[in-house]
Amino acid sequence: MVGTGLLLGCTNQPSQSEASTRWVAVASGTSHALTAVQFVDAQTGWVVGEEGTVLHTSDGGQSWALQNSQVKVNLMGLTFVDRHRGWVVGDQVSVLATQDGGRIWALPHQELENVLLGVSFANDRLGWAVGSFSHILHTADGGATWSRQDSRTSQWFTAIQFVSPDEGWAVGMRGQVVHTIDGGRTWEQQAIFLSNLFGLHFVTRERGWTVGQDGFIMTTADGGRSWNAQTSGVPDELSSVRFLDAREGWIVGRRGTILHTLDGGATWKKEKSGTGRNLWAVQFLDNQHGWAVGEAGTILRYAPVSHD
Numbered sequence: 001m002v003g004t005g006l007l008l009g010c011t012n013q014p015s016q017s018e019a020s021t022r023w024v025a026v027a028s029g030t031s032h033a034l035t036a037v038q039f040v041d042a043q044t045g046w047v048v049g050e051e052g053t054v055l056h057t058s059d060g061g062q063s064w065a066l067q068n069s070q071v072k073v074n075l076m077g078l079t080f081v082d083r084h085r086g087w088v089v090g091d092q093v094s095v096l097a098t099q100d101g102g103r104i105w106a107l108p109h110q111e112l113e114n115v116l117l118g119v120s121f122a123n124d125r126l127g128w129a130v131g132s133f134s135h136i137l138h139t140a141d142g143g144a145t146w147s148r149q150d151s152r153t154s155q156w157f158t159a160i161q162f163v164s165p166d167e168g169w170a171v172g173m174r175g176q177v178v179h180t181i182d183g184g185r186t187w188e189q190q191a192i193f194l195s196n197l198f199g200l201h202f203v204t205r206e207r208g209w210t211v212g213q214d215g216f217i218m219t220t221a222d223g224g225r226s227w228n229a230q231t232s233g234v235p236d237e238l239s240s241v242r243f244l245d246a247r248e249g250w251i252v253g254r255r256g257t258i259l260h261t262l263d264g265g266a267t268w269k270k271e272k273s274g275t276g277r278n279l280w281a282v283q284f285l286d287n288q289h290g291w292a293v294g295e296a297g298t299i300l301r302y303a304p305v306s307h308d
Contacts, residue, residue: 023258023273023292023300028055028064034293036078036281038086042289046102047299048075048088056102061291061301067102077118077129085124087143089116095129097143108144117158122165128184130157130170138184149184159200159210169224171197171210179224190224199241199251207246209265211238217251219265230265240281242290252279252292273300 028034032050039045039061047055047064052071055064069075073091080086088096093111098104116131129137129146133156136149151157155176162168167181175193180186195216202208209219215232232238236254243249251259256273273279279294290302 022303022305023271024303025274026061026064026299026301028297028299029066030055030297032297033295034280034297034299035074035076037283037291037293037299038078038080039283039285039289039291040080040083042285044083044101045283045291046078046080046086047291047293048078048090049293049297050074052090054088054096054102054105060289061299064299067105069096069105070107071096074115076116076131079119079121079127081121081124085142087119087121087127089119089129089131091115093131093137095119095143095146109146118160118170120160120162120168122162122168126162126165126183128160128162128168128170130160130172132156136160136170136184136187149187151178151187153178153189158196158198161200161202163202163205167205167223169200169202169208171200171212173197175212177210177224177227191218191227193218193227198237198239201241201243201249203243203245207243209241209243209249211241211251211253213237215253217241217265217268230268232259232268234259234270239279240292242282242284244284244287248287250282250284250290252282252294254278256294258282258292275300 032053034049037047052069054067054069075090078088095109096105114132116129119129121127127139137146139146155173157170157172160170177191178187179190195212197212199211206223215234217230218227220227236257238253241251247264256275258271258273259268277295277298282292284290292300
């Protein structure tokens with residue numbers, strides 16, 4: 001299995017905020033490692049993982065059904081722009097695409113070496129993908145054809161995000177952070193950190209976070225021109241980060257690590273995940289609907305406790 005860690009001051013007592021939340025394990029129907037999750041609304045979502053695994057839910061993640069990806073390679077990243085149109089990337093530079101919510105997955109692009117780890121689409125035509133090479137792949141026709149963009153680095157990338165058709169960031173090995181404001185025609189290096197980076201999320205074009213090895217967290221408030229360290233309080237590799245807005249965010253990582261902040265990351269609190277398994281991805285739609293996935297078919301659903 002290849003990807004993120006697979007390439008691979010917190011307290012043990014729950015705070016008042018943590019005591020009112022809980023994570024519930026959901027049967028996935030698979031023992032394969034699950035590497036990425038995306039929901040387009042509170043009911044409709046997908047998870048991907050090892051051996052071509054693609055799972056779909058239409059009930060908010062309470063139950064999952066296997067979709068036929070038509071491949072057996074490890075799948076590492078996914079993105080949907082709506083309930084119908086989505087893309088999945090993985091080993092052997094595979095890019096899968098669907099126009100019908102995953103009932104049929106097509107393989108418009110495949111090479112025979114390397115691995116794609118992350119994918120981001122700004123709309124149904126413009127997309128970018130990164131992986132175990134130093135260039136960045138770009139499509140302008142919904143994934144039918146892909147071309148190379150020069151990242152101007154020698155390192156490879158683990159995650160990418162575009163906040164518009166023009167502006168995006170990619171992060172990766174040896175702490176590389178690159179940025180574009182012209183759709184990737186030119187990329188500039190914004191930072192080099194000491195930690196390998198695995199997760200990336202911007203909530204606006206100014207405010208973003210990246211996470212990586214040994215509890216590493218960095219944040220920016222000016223679009224990546226400057227970065228500041230935040231204290232995670234954990235030694236574990238952090239693999240994925242997701243913020244709802246400039247204040248509330250979540251991070252997952254190895255050994256069941258789940259971190260939560262309500263102040264933009266000035267303080268992070270450790271949540272009880274109920275698992276010791278490595279978690280590879282997290283997504284939240286709002287403060288009521290969240291999911292995390294990881295090794296051995298692990299799917300966790302966020303379920304706030306009602307006080308009524």
